[in-house]
Amino acid sequence: MAEDSTRPAVNRMHGQAEGNARIYMAGRDLHISAGAGAGPAQVAVLRTLPRGVAHFTGRDDELSGVVAAARVDEAKPEPAPAICAVDGMAGVGKTALVIHAAHLLADEYPDGQLFVDLCAHTSGREPAAPTEVLAQLLIASGISPKDLPENLMARSALWRDRLAGRRSLIVLDNAADRAQVEPLIPGAGRNGVLITSRRRLMGLEGASHLSLDMLSSEKATLLFGRLSRRAITEADGSSIAELVRSCGNLPLAIALLASRLAHHPTWEASSFAQEFSSAKDHLGELEAGDLRVTAAFDLSYRNLSHDRKLLFRLIGVHPGPDIDIHALAAMSLVPVTKVRRDLEALYVDHLIDEVSPHRFSMHDLLREYTYAMHDQEPGVELNMAMVRLLDHYRDKAEAAEKRLAHWTRPGVPDDDGSRVQNFSGRESALSWLRNERANLIACIGLAVRQGMPHIGRMTATLATLLRLDGPWEQAVDLHNQAAASAQSEGDRLGAANALMDLGDIQLISGDQAASIDSYTTAMGDYRKLHNPLGEANSINSLGHARKATGEPAVAAALHAEALSSYRNLGDYLGEANALHDLGRVRQVTGEYVSAWGLQEEALALYRALGNQFGEANTINDLGRIKHAVSSYSAAAELHAEALTIYRHLGSRLGEANALHDLGRNRQATGEYAVAGELHEEALALYRVLGNQLGEANTLNDLGRIEQVAGNRSAAAKNYQDALALYRSLGDRLGEANALHDLGRVRQETCDFTDAADLYDQARGLFVAVGDPDGEAEVWNSIGSLMLHSGDVDEALSAYCQAQELALRVHNPLTRARALQGGALCLARDGQRREAILRTQQALAIFRELDAPDVGGAVAQLVEIEA
Numbered sequence: 001m002a003e004d005s006t007r008p009a010v011n012r013m014h015g016q017a018e019g020n021a022r023i024y025m026a027g028r029d030l031h032i033s034a035g036a037g038a039g040p041a042q043v044a045v046l047r048t049l050p051r052g053v054a055h056f057t058g059r060d061d062e063l064s065g066v067v068a069a070a071r072v073d074e075a076k077p078e079p080a081p082a083i084c085a086v087d088g089m090a091g092v093g094k095t096a097l098v099i100h101a102a103h104l105l106a107d108e109y110p111d112g113q114l115f116v117d118l119c120a121h122t123s124g125r126e127p128a129a130p131t132e133v134l135a136q137l138l139i140a141s142g143i144s145p146k147d148l149p150e151n152l153m154a155r156s157a158l159w160r161d162r163l164a165g166r167r168s169l170i171v172l173d174n175a176a177d178r179a180q181v182e183p184l185i186p187g188a189g190r191n192g193v194l195i196t197s198r199r200r201l202m203g204l205e206g207a208s209h210l211s212l213d214m215l216s217s218e219k220a221t222l223l224f225g226r227l228s229r230r231a232i233t234e235a236d237g238s239s240i241a242e243l244v245r246s247c248g249n250l251p252l253a254i255a256l257l258a259s260r261l262a263h264h265p266t267w268e269a270s271s272f273a274q275e276f277s278s279a280k281d282h283l284g285e286l287e288a289g290d291l292r293v294t295a296a297f298d299l300s301y302r303n304l305s306h307d308r309k310l311l312f313r314l315i316g317v318h319p320g321p322d323i324d325i326h327a328l329a330a331m332s333l334v335p336v337t338k339v340r341r342d343l344e345a346l347y348v349d350h351l352i353d354e355v356s357p358h359r360f361s362m363h364d365l366l367r368e369y370t371y372a373m374h375d376q377e378p379g380v381e382l383n384m385a386m387v388r389l390l391d392h393y394r395d396k397a398e399a400a401e402k403r404l405a406h407w408t409r410p411g412v413p414d415d416d417g418s419r420v421q422n423f424s425g426r427e428s429a430l431s432w433l434r435n436e437r438a439n440l441i442a443c444i445g446l447a448v449r450q451g452m453p454h455i456g457r458m459t460a461t462l463a464t465l466l467r468l469d470g471p472w473e474q475a476v477d478l479h480n481q482a483a484a485s486a487q488s489e490g491d492r493l494g495a496a497n498a499l500m501d502l503g504d505i506q507l508i509s510g511d512q513a514a515s516i517d518s519y520t521t522a523m524g525d526y527r528k529l530h531n532p533l534g535e536a537n538s539i540n541s542l543g544h545a546r547k548a549t550g551e552p553a554v555a556a557a558l559h560a561e562a563l564s565s566y567r568n569l570g571d572y573l574g575e576a577n578a579l580h581d582l583g584r585v586r587q588v589t590g591e592y593v594s595a596w597g598l599q600e601e602a603l604a605l606y607r608a609l610g611n612q613f614g615e616a617n618t619i620n621d622l623g624r625i626k627h628a629v630s631s632y633s634a635a636a637e638l639h640a641e642a643l644t645i646y647r648h649l650g651s652r653l654g655e656a657n658a659l660h661d662l663g664r665n666r667q668a669t670g671e672y673a674v675a676g677e678l679h680e681e682a683l684a685l686y687r688v689l690g691n692q693l694g695e696a697n698t699l700n701d702l703g704r705i706e707q708v709a710g711n712r713s714a715a716a717k718n719y720q721d722a723l724a725l726y727r728s729l730g731d732r733l734g735e736a737n738a739l740h741d742l743g744r745v746r747q748e749t750c751d752f753t754d755a756a757d758l759y760d761q762a763r764g765l766f767v768a769v770g771d772p773d774g775e776a777e778v779w780n781s782i783g784s785l786m787l788h789s790g791d792v793d794e795a796l797s798a799y800c801q802a803q804e805l806a807l808r809v810h811n812p813l814t815r816a817r818a819l820q821g822g823a824l825c826l827a828r829d830g831q832r833r834e835a836i837l838r839t840q841q842a843l844a845i846f847r848e849l850d851a852p853d854v855g856g857a858v859a860q861l862v863e864i865e866a
Contacts (some may be wrong), residue, residue, distance in 0.1 A: 091252025316370025
């Protein structure tokens with residue numbers, strides 16, 4: 001192959017360029033490194049790309065974007081240069097990406113491909129001055145050193161003139177800022193420019209920008225395998241995945257570890273990964289020869305001002321996953337306006353990431369780096385910074401909780417309202433708590449580890465959020481921890497409040513026995529402290545638990561006692577809660593008129609207080625009352641209204657309850673497909689929350705849908721799963737419902753003995769818990785079983801029992817079914833006229849309710865009349 005006359009003669013290692021610049025040989029490419037000083041005779045170097053990347057991995061999408069951005073738009077008559085700037089943190093792989101793209105683009109730029117290291121973050125070097133870089137570029141393009149202009153403006157103009165009419169690709173690597181690269185960019189013409197920088201080069205006109213992120217876990221693992229020259233086996237997979245995760249998926253860190261493994265062929269990949277993961281000093285492990293991750297970070301850190309170094313270190317030791325401006329201002333005692341400017345500078349330098357508007361995080365390896373910096377440059381008393389941070393989160397979270405709490409918490413310090421005014425309402429308070437949830441929990445963990453006096457009050461601020469969002473297993477741990485901490489500190493009021501929060505979670509997650517213990521202990525503590533508000537709260541909560549264990553009479557008495565106390569204390573929120581809870585008990589015992597009146601009183605109070613969560617709960621319970629008396633259309637409207645409010649408030653538990661109740665509504669009106677979809681949606685939410693009671697209720701209803709569809713085996717499985725959950729929770733009412741439904745399946749499969757036994761168990765439980773409505777439904781099923789076995793008199797007696805109970809609780813649907821069953825008994829006994837009359841009464845009720853039973857009643861009437 002003929003020699004290219006435009007290339008300089010070079011020895012095996014390096015050629016000569018102007019001044020202190022060197023032309024390094026890399027394969028068949030040359031690499032100009034900018035330097036200062038005068039040099040020897042003219043040299044023209046037009047192709048100086050470093051050698052291609054041997055194991056380019058995991059950046060296919062980014063590569064396509066860079067290549068596309070660096071192609072000149074040929075459609076334009078006088079196209080501007082195509083500029084693509086790639087930015088990212090140290091070690092993320094910017095240079096490798098750009099070099100790979102440049103090699104792919106080389107044929108499209110036949111007049112030259114020039115690579116220049118601008119040395120912004122090169123150890124032992126100052127960033128290259130644009131004047132000197134232009135000198136090297138002009139000489140490389142064929143300009144004699146003696147003809148170089150003196151100043152920057154003139155050299156930049158000559159550079160643009162040299163590239164006019166050409167097709168050249170310029171790679172400007174490791175740029176400091178926009179001011180450094182702007183004079184180096186060609187003017188009009190069909191040239192391309194690729195730039196890399198650790199800073200975001202904002203304001204670079206006409207440029208496309210790509211911020212390079214970490215590799216995905218899958219691609220990071222693939223890169224490690226290629227660089228370590230190992231085939232990662234399935235057995236090694238989890239260990240290597242953990243290793244690259246410990247590296248934060250940072251390509252430089254992965255490359256350093258992989259190169260160590262590549263040079264030790266006897267080492268096992270999984271053992272090597274485990275050793276690294278267990279190492280205390282990850283940064284110390286990430287080096288190979290003169291390459292170190294710490295060195296890359298040092299070069300970014302050293303250029304920061306004193307104030308920004310301090311801010312950078314504080315972000316790194318913040319215990320949570322991200323931080324906002326106000327928390328950092330509290331932590332550093334720096335005004336918010338200055339913190340905002342400094343954070344923007346750190347963001348531009350890729351030392352922090354903006355994970356959402358005005359919220360910032362830091363790469364894990366940079367976090368480790370900041371701990372070392374605190375040892376070297378203390379600058380601030382770290383413990384005091386942490387105390388200020390925890391105080392900030394506690395105060396703000398208490399203000400948010402006041403907007404959300406479902407009961408008035410005794411002993412929470414009053415304030416002048418300034419903190420509460422930070423939140424315009426429940427929605428903004430809940431949004432803030434959700435955004436800060438991980439940070440608040442991390443701060444509680446920090447307080448526990450360091451014995452700081454923030455545990456109880458900070459945990460209390462999460463009480464409502466944990467009830468709404470779960471997971472409840474974590475909530476139990478946190479409230480137990482808060483109670484233990486308060487007790488060890490001698491804070492009896494704080495311990496009682498923590499036990500109340502613990503009891504709430506235990507109750508909604510189905511551990512009624514534990515909730516009763518927690519509430520009872522809290523009640524005793526409040527009484528010893530002579531705290532009537534806390535005592536009223538604990539009495540009302542005990543009412544909840546007693547209702548859940550099937551003791552409605554005890555529950556009603558407790559709610560009534562709490563109601564009287566709240567009224568004496570003038571606590572309107574407590575009064576609304578007690579009215580609502582007493583109404584729910586009256587509903588269980590079939591006293592629907594009384595239940596409706598109590599719920600309407602509660603609803604008026606919740607609305608007066610602006611308590612939308614209480615309003616939604618009450619509306620949903622009003623829907624349940626309407627459902628119980630077979631007013632399905634009205635019930636559906638109420639459940640839908642409650643669902644809308646729950647979703648607006650972001651209450652997943654409320655949403656699950658409303659979905660489940662809507663499903664039962666559609667089920668009652670024969671819309672089984674829609675009902676099934678609603679139940680499945682509710683079931684998914686209950687399982688995410690860990691709400692076993694909701695899960696059991698929904699499984700039981702899904703069983704009913706399967707039974708209607710004729711899938712008796714699937715129905716029985718759902719009933720049995722629900723029954724097991726009810727029994728584990730000690731929910732006797734739920735157990736009674738599941739036993740009754742399982743009995744109906746056994747009857748359909750002609751297992752009459754088992755069905756009779758299940759009905760008997762169910763009826764006994766309904767009587768024990770004081771649910772006449774459930775008892776009436778079982779009597780209807782017993783009547784059906786007796787009629788099927790030919791015992792007409794026993795069947796008629798059962799139907800009469802059902803009808804009497806249904807009349808007492810004002811349940812027209814159950815009464816109509818009892819009338820219909822009784823009519824069949826009378827028809828078989830030859831009492832045709834009375835049978836027709838009762839069937840007609842049942843049909844009229846079914847039609848009024850628009851119930852799916854209409855068709856069966858019509859067929860029965862025709863059969864009897866015939």
